Amino acid sequence: MKVKVDGALCTGHGRCYSLAPEVFDVDDEGYSEPRDTMIDVPEEHEEATRHGARACPEGAISVVES
Amino acid sequence: MTETPARPTTGRDMHTDFDIEDVSLAENFEEVLDDLVARCPVAHSTVGKGYYVVNKHADVRRVGQDWRTFSSADGWLLNPPEVTIPILPEDLDPPYHDTWRRVLNPFFAPGNVSKVEDLARTYARQLLDGFADKGECEFVADFASQLPGLILFNSIVPIPDEDLPQLFNDIDTYSFGPLDDRIPAFGRVYEYLNDFLKARAEQEPKGDVIDVINAGVDKDGEPSPWEDKVHTLLDVIFGGLATTTHAMAGAIYHLATHPEIRRDLAAHPELVPNAVEETARLYPPVVAPARTVKADVEIAGVQLKAGDRLALNYAAASRDPDACANPGEFDIRRTDVVQSAFGVGVHRCLGAHLARLELRVTIEEFLARIPEFELEPGTTPSYESAQLRTMKNLHLRWTPSA
Incomplete structure (x- = not known):
């Protein structure tokens, strides 16, 4: 699985890095990091990543299931 | 919106004659919101200069994200007073x-908010000390109206200790006091913050948010004018007080x-963050801020024109079944x-991250100290409700531990 945060849409709600901290990081302003970059998701974090993506109030996160 | 169903609880047709300040919305909040979401994606109001209300989750998201078409520059109030x-x-x-x-x-x-946790816990425990042994409290006055200010003014927005009693008093009067007293109280808060910023500008920098506000930012190639700095401090302060108060009261009311x-939360404290999200979703302090339409645009089949005003009904969008299954249910195991x-x-x-921390600490500390409690029989909370929503009182009772 891969996942990507759209940097134009992320406004720093922090749902993704709260629910899947192993996959999403946070920058000094509270935005998700990295943005606009495909992130490889380890298998054990796939479920948390889906939750984090679904919880994004901006719909900024796209998941590519492999 | 061809149907005009009878609403037994109100004489008003909330679809074509909506009024966000109507008492029937304050009293039948969930029922009206669910009805709007189900059958009226865009409500219309003739109150004041008239406005629309966008209710569906997908439309609220679209409008909120499109700041070019939906401007905030005319203010968050739908019908602002002449001088605002x-x-x-x-x-x-x-x-x-x-x-x-x-x-x-x-x-x-x-990162910065997490440094506040110990302080938040200390103040929460102090407030609980004030009433835990009594077996009863009025949670809004005794806890929820106090904790957000205690935390904010002793951490991220540092205000000198000696100024706090008067400032708290004025903010409390402005937020919750008799209507005639509110504007004078706001005037005193404004004057205090103006003088405080000025005084700080003459002192050595401390590296806090006050320095950053005083430094200002670039506005079309010019430095921010003075009043913008005061208005920024106002936003930072008022954004984080009565709003969080309402969410805290909502959480404890629900429990x-x-x-x-x-009992589920007491047994599974790792679910408290979920309870915080459900509290924000179902007890939202900010119901529906306003925008101005900048270009003709259609939303859910309703044609809006440049210059129209609308409100983004966050409270309704959070209860949209298209975005959240069984939306009326406070479910701490939702994923x-x-x-x-x-x-x-x-x-x-x-302040979303700070609000979440304060809510988590409130739930954790309250349950740790007072695991079993109930509404004072014969009481129900009353609300003040319009574009913002506040629980005015919450009477609780319990058997004090020996």
């Missing part, structure tokens, strides 16, 4: 909005009236929460 003081950066559009946010965000980002959730309580788009609540 803006709060910034709330009542701004990019790019000036974003330049302010860029300097304010770091103070309210998770008082749902013993099974209360599909999409709530809009902290806004959508560039105006995402600056």
Whole structure:
């Protein structure tokens, strides 16, 4: 699985890095990091990543299931 | 909107004659919101200059994210009084909005907010000390109206100790006091913050958010005017007080009236963050801030024109079954929460991470100290409700531990 945060849409709600901290990081302003970059998701974090993506109030996160 | 169903609880037809200030909305909040979501994606009001209300989750998201078409520059109130003081950066559009946010965000980002946790817990315990042994409290006055200010003014927005009693008193009067006393109280708060900023500008920098506000940002190539700095401090302060008060009261009200959730949380403290999200979703303090339409646009089949005013009904969007299954249920085991309580788009609540921390600490500390409690029999909370919503009182009782 891969996942990507759209940097134009992320406004720093922090749902993704709260629910899947192993996959999403946070920058000094509270935005998700990295943005606009495909992130490889380890298998054990796939479920948390889906939750984090679904919880994004901006719909900024796209998941590519492999 | 061809149907005009009878609403037994109100004489008003909320679809074509909506009034966000109507008492029937305050008293039948969930019922009216669910009805709007189900059958009226865009409501219309003739109150004041008239306005629309966008209710569906997908439409609220679209409008919130499109700041070019839906401007915040005319303020968050749907029908503002003739003379109104803006709060910034709330009542701004990019790019000036974003330049302010860029300097304010770091103070309210998770890293900085996490440093406040011990302090938040200390104050929460102090407030609980005041009433835990009595077996009863009025939770709004005794706890929820006090904790957000105690935390904010002793951490991220430091105000000198000696000034706090008067400032608390004025803010409390402005937020919750008799209507005639509110404007004078606001005047005193404004004057205090103006003088405080000025005094700080003459002192050595401390590296806090006050220095950053005093430094200002770039506004079209010029430095921010003085009043913008005062209006920014106003926003930072008022954004984080009565709003969080309401969410805290909502959380504890829900736990008082749902013993099974209360006991579930006590047994599974790792679910408290989920309870915080559900609280924000179902007890939202910010119901529906306003925007101005800048270009003719259609929303859910309703044609809006440039110059029209609309409200983004965050409270309704959080209860939209298209975004959240069984939306009326406070479910601490949800994995599909999409709530809009902290806004959508560039105006995402600056203090969202601090509010979440305060709510988590409130639930954890209250349950640790008073595991079993209920509403005082014969009482129900009353609300003040319009574009913002506040629980005015919450009477609780319990058997004090020996």
